Amino acid sequence: MPLIRDITRSDYSMVEEVLYANHLGNGRFYEPEGIDVIVAEVHGSVVGAAEFRLHCDFGHDEGREAHPGEQTFILTMAVADTARRSGVGRALLVEIARRSHKAGDTFLALVPLEGEDATSRQAFFTACGLTLYGPDTAGAAWGCPLSRILNSDVTSSSI
Numbered sequence: 001m002p003l004i005r006d007i008t009r010s011d012y013s014m015v016e017e018v019l020y021a022n023h024l025g026n027g028r029f030y031e032p033e034g035i036d037v038i039v040a041e042v043h044g045s046v047v048g049a050a051e052f053r054l055h056c057d058f059g060h061d062e063g064r065e066a067h068p069g070e071q072t073f074i075l076t077m078a079v080a081d082t083a084r085r086s087g088v089g090r091a092l093l094v095e096i097a098r099r100s101h102k103a104g105d106t107f108l109a110l111v112p113l114e115g116e117d118a119t120s121r122q123a124f125f126t127a128c129g130l131t132l133y134g135p136d137t138a139g140a141a142w143g144c145p146l147s148r149i150l151n152s153d154v155t156s157s158s159i
Contacts, residue, residue: 002040002047002088004095007032011039014046022078024113035075038095040088047083050092051076054103071107071143072100093128097149109133109143128152 007015012030015037019025032051040048056073074096079088097108110130112121122142129148132140 002042002083002086002091004038004040004091007037007039007049011046011049015039015049018046018049018078018080019076021080024076024078036099038092038099040079040083040092042083042086042088048079048088048092049076050074050078050096052096054100054105056109071109072096072103072105072146074108074110077110089124090128094149097146101146101150106146107143108146108149109141111139111141114138 012032015032016025016027016030019030020027035051035053037049037051039046052072052074054072056071074093077089077092079092093108100106100108108130110125112118112125125142129152130142130144132142134141
């Protein structure tokens, strides 16, 4: 099981490598100013990262009618290829849900990255309890009540 913790400056280069390998970073300098970031560590190495914002109102201004109001929004989530299907992604998602609940949010949202792995990303988020809300278009938001993630019967070893 991974150790999920806050990012430290010494993690920046490893996080950039994980993001870059997932087509999310530019491979240069990582500087997470103004956002919350957690990392997943296994055997002393960072194998996953998630960037998020608590108390975000994403969607309302874009006219998403199904928008639930203030929520936690996941900006980026990535897991190293070597750590996939070992519970790392699920552990990151559960930790974000725990922090969101503690902060008073009740809903978690994200917009899955489009591209060649979109189907597998959507399958992962579906297995974790998130669903599409609003119209099914490019850049569509996915989300769910935090309770669905925190009370899930899905085991981390199956995701």
